[in-house]
Amino acid sequence: MDEVGLCYSSGVRNSRDDGPAALVRLVATGQAESRAELARLSGLAASSVSLRVEQLIGAGLFTEEGAGASRGGRRPRRLRLAREAGVFLVADLGAHHARLAVADLAGTPLALDDLACDISVGPEETLTAVIGSLRALARAHGLGEVPVRGVGVGLPGPVDPATGQVVSPSRMPGWNDFPVRDFVGAHAGVPALVENDANLMAAGEHRHSWPALDNLMVIKLGTGIGCGVIVDGRLHRGRGAAGDISHVRVLTEATVDCACGHPDCLEAHASGAAVAAALSGHGIEVERPSRIVDLVADGVPQATSAVRTAGRLIGEVLTGLVNFFNPDALVIGGSLSGAEPLVATIRGVIYERCLPLATRNLEIATSRAGRDASILGAGHLLLERSDTWIDHTLAR
Amino acid sequence: MDEVGLCYSSGVRNSRDDGPAALVRLVATGQAESRAELARLSGLAASSVSLRVEQLIGAGLFTEEGAGASRGGRRPRRLRLAREAGVFLVADLGAHHARLAVADLAGTPLALDDLACDISVGPEETLTAVIGSLRALARAHGLGEVPVRGVGVGLPGPVDPATGQVVSPSRMPGWNDFPVRDFVGAHAGVPALVENDANLMAAGEHRHSWPALDNLMVIKLGTGIGCGVIVDGRLHRGRGAAGDISHVRVLTEATVDCACGHPDCLEAHASGAAVAAALSGHGIEVERPSRIVDLVADGVPQATSAVRTAGRLIGEVLTGLVNFFNPDALVIGGSLSGAEPLVATIRGVIYERCLPLATRNLEIATSRAGRDASILGAGHLLLERSDTWIDHTLAR
């Protein structure tokens, strides 16, 4: 007759990973600002934390600046990441455009830039240009001397997590099986992270806006339809294809063939490209998905109607996935997410058709991290993989 | 110009959890049989392993028996779980039947029994009878004096992982919101594990047949349609509803209303009950799903046809989920999984309609753990939560 019912080993979130990198993560993400907080969150003894923090300060990763707010006793000595601790270089590539950032170790952008580049010219040329521009961006903001700790690249296609290669991308001619991770790593001279853009967005949205939730679905509605999944607080990759929702068959009157070879894929009916095509049939030409949002905001009836139709189809696909995955929140982002009728329709379909059990605690929201979610996500993922260089830096 | 490309911190599977319980797990699951293997798999120093093993032997959890096979040098001293280390009591409840087992700490059944019991008489009566029968079963096999380390209960309905309560079960009148975990824990005097039956089956299938794979979908085809999901080597519960695939809308000619209130749910068209109903329309009455398997095996054309239709619908639902989740394997179990045309149809639809990227490494197989997969699964999950009593046992 021992204790009864204590079946869940509650477990502090960060207790699993240890080593100095855990402390860096806690400070970088702002979860901890003092030695005491580090001790509480890391599970280490206060004395051990003090020792390690001293080393981290000695290695130039932390700085001590001023004192924090008292919580009823002695004020804590505030810890921060040193400016010289390092930066990450991040590029989020689209079909005709790249968003560049120099970010601190928390993923927060210190400098942002946009670069026009056609991804179809091939990987070598594109990536070389991107890395050069990232370097230049860092120099232009006085960060030329700060060590680069990692490079992150977001791509609009599937990435094999085992090899860091792009696999069967539909819109990236010349990139198939190209070893992006190795190429970027070699040319930048630091470890590289290569990831699908929707996955980066999911990671960023999770860290930035929903850190307390463990299971998240993030939908990226733009020219195409992407999706990233956070399971148990970590990005779910599967074998590289995880998160694909665009090639499910949907029920529609007219049949449209998708580029993938099957009829009536969600993407062929409800993506930004499909909506644009539908509007074109009404004599309304739109060049970019964000124009659709403007048309909807202006009350153009054909646009609102088209977007509602797309929303219904997307919602119907999501019902099955929400029942199956049972996430804590469903986040809708991407350039089309500004169209309110679209989001409202999706929300309505899900609440109507899903199991009550799946929706009773389900939050359905639009992106809160906004346009730079992917940058944040890349920073977060790079930080998660920083154990190596942190240990290395301390050892010298 | 540091090292390049080492982006994935490969990481030994068991490195995350430590403490004496990790060693017990490795020995219980058969992954390690000697101190040397424990050291390799746990990541601990060989000397530390020796010390801890000595303690575990002293506490009566391990025994040393004989020597293992040489790997080219000194033969290892074989470690085994002591018989007196303990047992788990497990019950897998169906609507009219319970499968009972006394299992060792690895989940391997030491004694099995079947119990006829109508779940609709309510939770107190059912659970009291089940616990009594489990105790009797242990005594009958000379295990009356071995300490019971945990009780596992599988239920044919959704279980809230936070509270251990059944929530909105469709086929368990009187069980809604009943605190099964607390009740069983109190009446058995040990920590209780309460879990959905398909989830237990998934855990068992994973541990028993696919331990090297991290992402698994396990479909249970019986009277109803259940599904358990293994993500990153662990059971995914979501908020308790995860794995539901039976209430997705499917495309069919005739419309059937489902008990959930929506039309054309998968369950209403493709479950064992639905197939039985379809056969009944042809004048063929079947009392249990396994009879359908017999009819199919006997080549009864109506049965084969009905099963094929069900398989097509199930397969179509699964395509979307396979694209989304991108598992390493899809395992089909449950009493209907013996019907080969059913499995063949599902397999065919998935390979035809899914993304090549999602199916290129996808294994589609029928259950290998068989009828007692749930027992194994419960044992595994109970072992995962055994840190508390193991620490406690060592401390005395």
Next chain:
DNA sequence: CCCACTTTCTTCGATATCGAAGTAGCTCAG
């Protein structure tokens, strides 16, 4: 201002883990 109480951080002895070196026991080739 004094004093009880809180929180933060450090000091220091006890303990646990590590890892290198040593011992035990086995295989295999000649």
Next chain:
DNA sequence: CTGAGCTACTTCGATATCGAAGAAAGTGGG
């Protein structure tokens, strides 16, 4: 059967972590 080479395990000194106690610094009430 002998010795080189391998694996399994143990011994033992070095080191890292812990935790209790103490020092530092602040809050708030009388």
